[in-house]
Amino acid sequence: MPHINLLPWREQQRQASQQKFLTIIGLIVGVVFLVMYFIGAFYDGLTAGQNIKNSYLKTEIAKLDTRIVAINDLNKKKDNLQRRIRLIEELQSNRNLGTQIIDEITRVVPAGVYLTSLERQGNLLKVIGRSESNNRLSQMLRQVEASYLLERPIIQGIVAGEQRSRLLSDFTMHFYVKSFKQIEESQREQ
Secondary structure (H helix, E strand, O other), X not given: OOOOOOHHHHHHHHHXXXXXXXXXXXXXXXXXXXXXXXXXXXHHHHHHHHHHHHHHHHHHHHHXXXXXXXXXXXXXXXHHHHHHHHHHHHHHHHHOHHHHHHHHHHHHOOOOEEEXXXXXXXXXEEEEEEXXXXXXXXXXXXXXXXXXXXXXXXXXXXXXXXXXXXXXEEEEEEEXXXXXXXXXXXXXXX
């Protein structure tokens, strides 16, 4: 047996195992690259799907933004129309305001009080007149305060009557016409 040379066989064995090792390494590297490719393709698919969803959301958001702008325009138009309606209602109620003021003054002036002058400056009414007694004037003040149209009566002065008409005292009184909103509120309460 000493004559058998095992060196070539060992060399062949080493080359075969090295070849086998390189083949296994090549297969592992191939499998790893294939797995990495599939993982990359999977994540690319997820990214593409998310990009599609994002673009869809962007288009829907743009549609909603245009709707919001349209709604804001409608709200502005609505506010403008409501302002116009309030103005028309105020003008409509003020159309007969002069008649209502005269009617209300005839209601609040008691017997024994005589008006000689009535002057209106905006919402201020200045009344000059004569009264048989101060009790009648105080009754008039209470009726003005209870009025739905008139408010804040102020007596400027009471002067005793002249020689020929001692029974009557001259007076000057101011009171105000309520605003449109106050009139509406008082009419709702009634």
